[in-house]
Amino acid sequence: MSTKTVLITGTSSGIGLATAVAAARAGWHVIATMRDTAKAGPLLAAAEEAGVDLDVRPLDVTDPATVEACLAGLDRLDALVNNAGAGHVGTLEQESVADVRAVMEVNFFGVLHVTKAALPLLRAGKGRVLTVTSVGGVVGQPFNEAYCAAKFAVEGFMESLAPVAATVGVSVSVVEPGAVASEFVSNVGVAEDVLEQAGRYAPALSAYLERTRGAFSGAQTPQDVAAQMVALLSAERPAFRVLTSDAARAFAGTKLKDLDGSAVQTLTGTWVA
Structure with missing residues (x-):
């Protein structure tokens, strides 16, 4: 069989x-994309x-033209991994609606642009879509309003798409990590600067940042998540939802069995107290 x-x-x-590296080691032909290929060194x-x-190509998920250009000429695509995203820390009173829209563009509409463009190829090859969301797509978290809104939207979209895509032979899964030791965490660290302008929200934000630093001290490695992603790529019947660690399963489980919402509110309320 030819390489997938x-x-x-x-x-x-x-x-x-x-x-990307783990999939290539497992025998996949990997089209590894990023917004700026000048950053491909690592x-x-x-x-x-x-x-x-690896086949490294430019692709900006917020620009449909670059998505189409990246896929142009492909005669086969067996799987799509929607991983690109950006963290964001802030609260509604202190940021603009434009700020929130920007978060949605990267984390929600970016996923839609790429998935829509890839579906004809995936349908032809009976392929699969794996989308990295987050436990933040299950549990709303303080000062992550825009980010969690985008991830909730991705979860709802993919959960709704999955049975429809299955009728044409395409499987859909969401992958929900908890804390992962990566540059994603460092990028969210700019919240320390936000603290200086937090005003009346400063005590709550300070408490949140302190809690977050502790949560990421024992973060899962990207390599561990990647191993689970590669297993999903080759699974005969991949699950719709994959939580990548015991911590993620425990955290998301709080919401999934919380019928009246009180358990989540009690838990996250302690983060800002």
Whole structure:
């Protein structure tokens, strides 16, 4: 059987980088994409160390034209991994609606752009879609209003798409990590600067940041998540929802069995007290 092809977004660091290398080691032809290929150095170094080759291409998930250009000429696509995303910390009173829209563009509409463009190829090959969401797509979290809104939207969209896609032979899964030790965490660290302008929200934000630093001290590695992603790529019947760690399963489980919402409110309320 010819080598299967997977396209992965957001491969310049973290889960995307680790998944691209792990999939190539497992025998996949990997189209590794990122917004700015000038940042491909760490990915290419990791690929060289692993002894694998990658097909690195530019793709900005917020620009449908670059999505179409990336897919142009492909005659086969067996899997899509929607991984590209961006963290955001803030609260509604202190940011603009434009700020929230920008978060939605990257984390929600970006997923839609890529998935829509890839579906004809995936349908032809009876392929699959794996989308990295987050436990933040299940449980709303303080100062993550825009980010969680985008991830909730992705979860609802994919949960609704899954049975429809299955009728044409395409499987759909969401992958929900908890804390992962990657540059994603460092990028969210700019919240420390936000603290200076937090005003009346400063005590709550300070408490949240302190709690978050503790949560990420024992974070899961990107390589661990990547191993589970590769297993999903080859699974005969992949699950719709995959929580990647015991901590993620426990956290999301709080919401999934919380019929009146009180358990989640009690839990997250302690984060800002």
